[in-house]
Amino acid sequence: xTQALWNACLKQLELDLSAQEFNTWIRPLHLHHSEQxxxxxxxxxxxxxFVLEWVxxxxxxxxxxxxxxxxxxxxxxxxxxxxxxxxxxxxRHKTKPRPSSENLSFNFDTPAAKAKTHRPKQRQSxxxxxxxxxxxxxxPKPNRLNPRYESPLNPRYTFNNFVTGQxxxxxxxxxxxxxxxxxxxxxxxxxxxxLGKTHLMHAVGHSLEQQQPDSRIVYLHSERFVSEMVKxxxxxxxDEFKQYYRSVxxxxxxxxxxxxxKMRSQEEFFHTFNALMxxxxxxxxxxxxxxGALSGLEERLRSRxxxxxxxxxxxxxxxxxxxxxxxxxxxxxxxLTDDVSLFVAENVSPNVRELxxxxxxxVANARLMNQHIDLNFAQxxxxxxxxxxxxxxxxxxxxxxxxxxxxxISIQELLSKSRSRQIVRPRQIALTLAKxxxxxxxxxxxxxxxxxxxxxxxxxxxxxxxFQNKSPKDYQDYLNLMxxxxxx
Amino acid sequence: MxxxxxxxLRLPKPGASFDNYCCQxxxxxxxxxxxxxxxELSPACAYLWGEHxxxxxxxxxxxxxSCSRMGQTPVYLPLEQADMLxxxxxxxLDQLDLVCLDNVDQVAGDSDWEFALFKLxxxxxxxxxxxxxxxxxxxxxxxxQAADLSSRFNSGQHLAIxxxxxxxxxxxxxxxATAKGLQLKDKVSQFLIQRSQGQLEQxxxxxxxxxxxxxxxxxxxxxxxxxxxxxxx
Numbered sequence: 001x002t003q004a005l006w007n008a009c010l011k012q013l014e015l016d017l018s019a020q021e022f023n024t025w026i027r028p029l030h031l032h033h034s035e036q037x038x039x040x041x042x043x044x045x046x047x048x049x050f051v052l053e054w055v056x057x058x059x060x061x062x063x064x065x066x067x068x069x070x071x072x073x074x075x076x077x078x079x080x081x082x083x084x085x086x087x088x089x090x091x092r093h094k095t096k097p098r099p100s101s102e103n104l105s106f107n108f109d110t111p112a113a114k115a116k117t118h119r120p121k122q123r124q125s126x127x128x129x130x131x132x133x134x135x136x137x138x139x140p141k142p143n144r145l146n147p148r149y150e151s152p153l154n155p156r157y158t159f160n161n162f163v164t165g166q167x168x169x170x171x172x173x174x175x176x177x178x179x180x181x182x183x184x185x186x187x188x189x190x191x192x193x194x195l196g197k198t199h200l201m202h203a204v205g206h207s208l209e210q211q212q213p214d215s216r217i218v219y220l221h222s223e224r225f226v227s228e229m230v231k232x233x234x235x236x237x238x239d240e241f242k243q244y245y246r247s248v249x250x251x252x253x254x255x256x257x258x259x260x261x262k263m264r265s266q267e268e269f270f271h272t273f274n275a276l277m278x279x280x281x282x283x284x285x286x287x288x289x290x291x292g293a294l295s296g297l298e299e300r301l302r303s304r305x306x307x308x309x310x311x312x313x314x315x316x317x318x319x320x321x322x323x324x325x326x327x328x329x330x331x332x333x334x335x336l337t338d339d340v341s342l343f344v345a346e347n348v349s350p351n352v353r354e355l356x357x358x359x360x361x362x363v364a365n366a367r368l369m370n371q372h373i374d375l376n377f378a379q380x381x382x383x384x385x386x387x388x389x390x391x392x393x394x395x396x397x398x399x400x401x402x403x404x405x406x407x408x409i410s411i412q413e414l415l416s417k418s419r420s421r422q423i424v425r426p427r428q429i430a431l432t433l434a435k436x437x438x439x440x441x442x443x444x445x446x447x448x449x450x451x452x453x454x455x456x457x458x459x460x461x462x463x464x465x466x467f468q469n470k471s472p473k474d475y476q477d478y479l480n481l482m483x484x485x486x487x488x
Numbered sequence: 489m490x491x492x493x494x495x496x497l498r499l500p501k502p503g504a505s506f507d508n509y510c511c512q513x514x515x516x517x518x519x520x521x522x523x524x525x526x527x528e529l530s531p532a533c534a535y536l537w538g539e540h541x542x543x544x545x546x547x548x549x550x551x552x553x554s555c556s557r558m559g560q561t562p563v564y565l566p567l568e569q570a571d572m573l574x575x576x577x578x579x580x581l582d583q584l585d586l587v588c589l590d591n592v593d594q595v596a597g598d599s600d601w602e603f604a605l606f607k608l609x610x611x612x613x614x615x616x617x618x619x620x621x622x623x624x625x626x627x628x629x630x631x632x633q634a635a636d637l638s639s640r641f642n643s644g645q646h647l648a649i650x651x652x653x654x655x656x657x658x659x660x661x662x663x664x665a666t667a668k669g670l671q672l673k674d675k676v677s678q679f680l681i682q683r684s685q686g687q688l689e690q691x692x693x694x695x696x697x698x699x700x701x702x703x704x705x706x707x708x709x710x711x712x713x714x715x716x717x718x719x720x721x
Contacts, residue, residue, distance in 0.1 A: 010556075019549055020564070028581075047579075082580070288636075351642075360529075360644065364520065364523070364529070385642075398631070
């Protein structure tokens with residue numbers, strides 16, 4: 001009945017509102033009705049606070065009166081709140097279910113409780129997320145932690161389908177070592193975007209899950225760690241949050257660079273890190289740069305991160321890329337001819353994620369058009385993609401922005417006259433990258449960097465290339481940035 | 489002269505759906521989006537790009553319509569209006585069944601939006617929730633700062649959406665007019681198509697104006713009436 005009422009309401013609103021308003025603000029809403037002790041309650045659920053506020057201001061009265069009208073004039077008292085459907089959608093990943101977590105508890109002290117903390121890779125079906133600051137409807141708070149403190153392991157990322165080559169064999173070996181007691185801890189994998197760091201991390205997670213089905217393996221992106229911590233603070237559940245992370249067996253944190261500049265999160269992560277290290281639990285971290293290059297990260301945390309084994313994952317060679325393309329094609333039950341594999345490997349980005357993206361495009365187009373994939377077809381389908389890769393030209397402003405972001409300083413600082421080493425090094429690197437990646441002449445570059453003269457630009461370039469012998473850490477920063485620009 | 493408001497008398501305006509999408513020039517769009525909606529793509533992400541007015545918005549809204557018809561909950565966000573929105577609008581969207589972000593390249597270069605998109609992409613990917621994006625350019629030509637983000641956008645399906653040939657305008661116009669209960673004489677159709685100067689959006693907007701005016705004035709759509717009405721707009 002609720003659904004029929006809501007559908008009728010939607011039909012009317014679709015007529016009244018513009019298509020854009022309807023699709024943006026009304027479609028994501030969901031009407032929920034419950035009846036307890038003859039008392040009826042109606043909740044209109046919005047996916048987040050922003051949508052809630054917008055709907056409250058612009059559409060709420062209209063919806064309430066429409067629902068009353070459609071309910072044969074019987075008044076409906078509607079409460080607007082942030083939440084998801086009670087029969088929430090489930091993750092569509094085809095994974096084997098983990099043990100049930102319907103009774104998810106956060107008392108970690110007992111082995112029984114420990115066993116219960118496994119969660120399936122499916123969304124909790126009964127949890128409504130409500131914000132305590134929600135002033136529209138004070139729904140009871142769930143008596144447990146937000147179940148999305150972690151992300152599911154991706155079933156496609158296993159050691160079996162990881163293609164090794166010179167660029168990644170060390171990282172691969174160290175990741176396999178992490179499966180055994182006495183492996184390197186923490187294992188810090190770093191390198192450019194889309195080179196397989198996340199794949200290795202998931203592969204370790206899967207293998208450990210098979211070896212020790214009772215162990216608690218938690219994988220998540222560092223930005224999720226930050227946002228869940230903020231939420232836990234807002235909802236006064238920070239102790240549960242702390243306890244949760246400090247009691248896992250294996251912690252896999254992706255893209256740690258997103259902790260830069262977030263001091264409160266770093267503090268929390270530092271303590272979590274220490275607790276896990278003291279308990280000899282395995283930690284694997286990925287990052288786009290070395291621990292030492294994480295400016296904006298507290299020194300003590302940087303040094304902890306560097307205390308285990310740090311391994312760089314490089315961009316794969318063409319040969320490895322051909323192997324990757326063929327492996328991914330086999331997974332898609334496809335046999336590519338040698339010329340097609342080579343064409344994709346040579347012309348698409350060295351970034352494995354994009355290589356895979358190009359292959360997805362080929363496969364989908366071939367199936368939709370019912371065509372065989374030959375070289376002509378591949379060239380035709382990937383034409384735009386390859387052209388766009390070749391056409392990418394960096395501007396000085398983009399280079400300044402990325403360098404400032406890498407060193408966690410502002411553009412103003414980068415372009416200032418400051419002689420502080422923390423500013424001078426990034427500025428020299430930015431000038432060198434701008435000279436090497438753009439067509440701008442020396443005077444124009446000098447002007448773009450706050451009125452420097454051409455000799456300053458040339459001096460910067462010389463200094464940066466001398467880093468190779470004199471300051472390897474600074475030279476590594478330059479190489480990391482150059483690699484990021486070339487891959488993008 | 490003020491119009492008499494005829495809202496309650498009008499037939500329901502036909503929202504964007506796959507039924508009223510003219511797939512000429514873009515035969516892959518419909519099957520691709522069907523695969524996306526049926527969770528047959530991995531990663532569940534499609535990026536449609538093309539010039540303004542080629543029908544990307546229609547496809548995104550049609551996908552929302554299709555998702556709703558399956559009893560699921562979609563959301564459509566026009567990011568060309570990012571100034572009026574906040575990156576917070578992307579929070580928790582992984583609870584839904586489909587997320588459509590129109591003109592996503594409008595926020596390229598804005599670090600707050602890029603970070604929110606990165607977060608959203610990861611959440612949707614973790615939950616295998618389909619993400620449908622539209623932009624005016626291929627990923628690498630937009631001014632994305634975060635390589636992590638552009639590389640993720642490039643990991644899914646890409647499709648260049650091409651403009652509808654003007655020969656197809658007549659059938660689109662007829663489809664939309666019929667859905668509104670309007671009958672257009674050939675000379676009226678020809679006039680409207682000529683006036684649209686190859687812009688489908690303009691053609692459909694004129695039809696909407698005429699539908700409204702015809703009901704308000706209780707007139708049939710004669711060529712004179714059409715010309716007079718559109719002159720006033």
